[in-house]
Each structure stands twice: as structure tokens, then as C-alpha cells.
Amino acid sequence: MDNKEIVFTAPWEVEVREAALSPKALAAHEVLVKKKYTLISPGTELACLSGNEKWFRMPGVPGYAAVSEVVETGNGVTDFAKGDLVFHYGDHSAYQVVSAEGVFLKVPPGIPLQWVPFTRMATVAFTSVRVSDIELGDHVVVTGLGLIGNMASQLAKLQGATVFGIDFSEHRLQMAAKTGLDAGFSAGSEDVHDQIKQLTNGEGVSALIEATGVPKAVVDNLPLLARYGELILLGSPRGEYQTNVTEVLNYVHLINYGSLTFKGAHEWRYPVARDPFVKHSLVRNSQIVFDLMANKKLQIEPLISHVLKPEEAPTAYEGLKNDKERYHGVVFDWS
Incomplete structure (x- = not known):
């Protein structure tokens, strides 16, 4: 399977690479997804691109906010099926194998798909x-x-x-x-x-x-x-x-x-999944954000400055670094 990735190769150097994705048999709780949209987190990703974040190793694929379509599921996955649209902490790549546990949630109907990755920013x-x-x-x-x-x-x-x-x-x-x-x-x-x-x-x-x-x-x-x-x-x-x-x-x-x-x-500071002994969790917060979006109580559309193809990634990060007046909410369209 042909895959495409946005890669930070060195400080302030961004490339878009073609890569073969040959996943082994999916583990019981794993899912293969195809990205629809991913969102740049400007603060974190520019810090990574600067080379000053020791936890991010170059060359590496950044990103942690995605809406995707389920392509294949492991034999232990029962709550999701091929074709489901999901929000998850996905990177900037066309395809990815991820866990169906934790923050891996079906997208409620009626929410524009371009809005969905902003759920991560909202829960932060x-x-x-x-x-x-x-x-x-x-x-x-x-x-x-x-x-x-x-x-x-x-x-x-x-x-x-x-x-x-x-x-x-x-x-x-x-x-x-x-x-x-x-x-x-x-x-x-x-x-x-x-x-x-x-x-x-x-x-x-x-x-x-x-x-x-x-x-x-x-x-x-x-x-x-x-x-x-x-x-x-x-x-x-x-x-x-x-x-x-x-x-x-x-x-x-x-x-x-x-x-x-x-x-x-x-x-x-809060657990990822719902816990009977803790009121708040990342999953619960994400579901509340879905409701706020659906009811137009959380405004997302004014935050979107650009919807770009992955090939335009170098321009996107350059804009976020040096043209903050025009670049803020940059979404990659993987369709």
C-alpha cells in the first residue's frame, strides 16, 4: 500500500515523502485508518520543527489531531467497522495503524469533517x-x-x-x-x-x-x-x-x-479513558466538544485559515512561523 507522510527531516526542514505501508496482521485492538483531514498544532509542531523538543526525534512524522475513515479492524475490535469516520490522535500521514482504544471516537453526524481535528485543540x-x-x-x-x-x-x-x-x-x-x-x-x-x-x-x-x-x-x-x-x-x-x-x-x-x-x-493531568472514580477524562471532554460543535456553541469555522494539500506542507509551516497574521488554523486535506 502506498502511503504519504509529512516528515521533519532536520530543524526547519519539511519534506513530503512517499512510503510503502506494509502493516503486519493487525493486533486485536488495532485499526488501519485512511486520513480525511489532519490539523497542525502550531505551538507544539513548530517547537518540534525547531529541534528544541528532545522527545521528538528527526526524521519524524509530526501531528496528533485527525479525522479518518476506518479501512480495516483487528479481530478484537467490536465497536468500529470499515467505513466508520473517527476522531483520533493521528499524525500527518495518509494511512496509519492506530489503537481503537482510548481517544478513538466515532464522529457524530452533522459535524463538518474539517472541524473534527480541532477537537484535540479544544480538549487541550x-x-x-x-x-x-x-x-x-x-x-x-x-x-x-x-x-x-x-x-x-x-x-x-x-x-x-x-x-x-x-x-x-x-x-x-x-x-x-x-x-x-x-x-x-x-x-x-x-x-x-x-x-x-x-x-x-x-x-x-x-x-x-x-x-x-x-x-x-x-x-x-x-x-x-x-x-x-x-x-x-x-x-x-x-x-x-x-x-x-x-x-x-x-x-x-x-x-x-x-x-x-x-x-x-x-x-x-486527566486520564485518557472514562474512569468510574474520576469525573473528567480526555474521552469525556472530547465527547462534550462534539456536542458543543454540533450545537454551534463552540465556534470553529473562524479558526480555519487554510485547507492545504500535504504537498504544501513546507509552505504551511513557513507561514505559521513567519506569517502569523494569515496562518493559524491549517488543515491538511488527504482526500
């Missing part, structure tokens, strides 16, 4: 709401309005909060306005904090969701938090940053009398 963002104490009537600010930050802002709004966003990109601010953001602010503006304080009657926000992964953004925006506020680290911190940590600790300890809470919001 979901963690910021799951770990938080965000309630009806709260004020929340999200720093960084890429795919993850945008969805975090939408989910916080669905939680009942008034949501503000901060980003350097005017295009991202406009996109977030289309998806329901209450107010957006340029990160380059000197009076951002004053404007947000005015909108919160001088109190500040109850939750700061940090989605950029830039450590400086955490420190710079701590003053936005109200008493008993929570800092939620959604973006994985990357890059070196030097500061006087004593000032940060004293801000928490003295200025706010120890009332601030720091929370990590990495998606893997």
Missing part, C-alpha cells in the same frame, strides 16, 4: 477550565489568542465568565472577537492593565489563563489578578527567561497576602 484548552474555579459572573483574561487560547476564551465564556484577551496580533484579536471575546487588547499597549482594571471596577480578574508559553507573559500580567485570583498555566513554558524571582514571590506573598493560586493545566 478544556483543561484550563477544568482545573479552575471560574464561575458565573467572574472576569477572566487569556494571554495569547492562538488556537488554544481562543478556545480557552470560548470555554471560559461558556462557563459564565466575562472574558478579555491579550495578544500582539491584531488579526488574532479580530478573530477572537468573531468567536465571542468580550474585549481584546494589544499586548503592545502600555495601558492594558489600566483598561482591564477599569472594566473590572478596579478589582482585576479572578483567573488569568496563560496560553502563550512565554514566561515573561506570566510575570508581566500577574498584577491583573484580583485577590484570591488564580494563574492557570495552559501553554507549556518554553525558552529562557531571567527575572528576580523574589519580586514574583513577594507579589504573591505580601501584596496579595498569599491569596493567589498557581495551577498547571496540562491536558494529561
Whole structure:
């Protein structure tokens, strides 16, 4: 069987390769799938492409968000059949052998297939709401309005909060306005904090969701938090940053009398499959996202900037790296 893969061959080098796929007999719980669409995760995949993610080895095939058609099933697979459309954590290849366990879910009818891979981005963002104490009537600010930050802002709004966003990109601010953001602010503006304080009657926000992964953004925006506020680290911190940590600790300890809470919001803090002893799981979150998409409560269409063929992968990653105003939600069409 002829296969096609997007391959990171070296830092900042992307190739599309033809490869023969000759899978051995499928294991009992394995499935052979044919991709329909896959979605680039800009933060993670650009970090991998830079060569700075030690867990990603080059040459390697990136990607972890796909909607596919089932081609063949192992003899232990009973819930799926040939022809089923499924959402799973698939890479950027035409065909792939994957496990039918865990996050491997049938796509409900009525959801456009191009939207389905965004479920992965939404479940990543979901963690910021799951770990938080965000309630009806709260004020929340999200720093960084890429795919993850945008969805975090939408989910916080669905939680009942008034949501503000901060980003350097005017295009991202406009996109977030289309998806329901209450107010957006340029990160380059000197009076951002004053404007947000005015909108919160001088109190500040109850939750700061940090989605950029830039450590400086955490420190710079701590003053936005109200008493008993929570800092939620959604973006994985990357890059070196030097500061006087004593000032940060004293801000928490003295200025706010120890009332601030720091929370990590990495998606893997919850189990993959449903567990009778744990309320949340990646499977449950994914199914909830399906419902939100189907009922048009989670806006996906404004997040799609490009639908490209796999052969255009070098252009896609170049755009995500150097033309962030035009490239954000890039979907590969494998049909």
C-alpha cells in the first residue's frame, strides 16, 4: 500500500515523502485508518520543527489531531467497522495503524469533517477550565489568542465568565472577537492593565489563563489578578527567561497576602479513558466538544485559515512561523 507522510527531516526542514505501508496482521485492538483531514498544532509542531523538543526525534512524522475513515479492524475490535469516520490522535500521514482504544471516537453526524481535528485543540484548552474555579459572573483574561487560547476564551465564556484577551496580533484579536471575546487588547499597549482594571471596577480578574508559553507573559500580567485570583498555566513554558524571582514571590506573598493560586493545566493531568472514580477524562471532554460543535456553541469555522494539500506542507509551516497574521488554523486535506 502506498502511503504519504509529512516528515521533519532536520530543524526547519519539511519534506513530503512517499512510503510503502506494509502493516503486519493487525493486533486485536488495532485499526488501519485512511486520513480525511489532519490539523497542525502550531505551538507544539513548530517547537518540534525547531529541534528544541528532545522527545521528538528527526526524521519524524509530526501531528496528533485527525479525522479518518476506518479501512480495516483487528479481530478484537467490536465497536468500529470499515467505513466508520473517527476522531483520533493521528499524525500527518495518509494511512496509519492506530489503537481503537482510548481517544478513538466515532464522529457524530452533522459535524463538518474539517472541524473534527480541532477537537484535540479544544480538549487541550478544556483543561484550563477544568482545573479552575471560574464561575458565573467572574472576569477572566487569556494571554495569547492562538488556537488554544481562543478556545480557552470560548470555554471560559461558556462557563459564565466575562472574558478579555491579550495578544500582539491584531488579526488574532479580530478573530477572537468573531468567536465571542468580550474585549481584546494589544499586548503592545502600555495601558492594558489600566483598561482591564477599569472594566473590572478596579478589582482585576479572578483567573488569568496563560496560553502563550512565554514566561515573561506570566510575570508581566500577574498584577491583573484580583485577590484570591488564580494563574492557570495552559501553554507549556518554553525558552529562557531571567527575572528576580523574589519580586514574583513577594507579589504573591505580601501584596496579595498569599491569596493567589498557581495551577498547571496540562491536558494529561486527566486520564485518557472514562474512569468510574474520576469525573473528567480526555474521552469525556472530547465527547462534550462534539456536542458543543454540533450545537454551534463552540465556534470553529473562524479558526480555519487554510485547507492545504500535504504537498504544501513546507509552505504551511513557513507561514505559521513567519506569517502569523494569515496562518493559524491549517488543515491538511488527504482526500
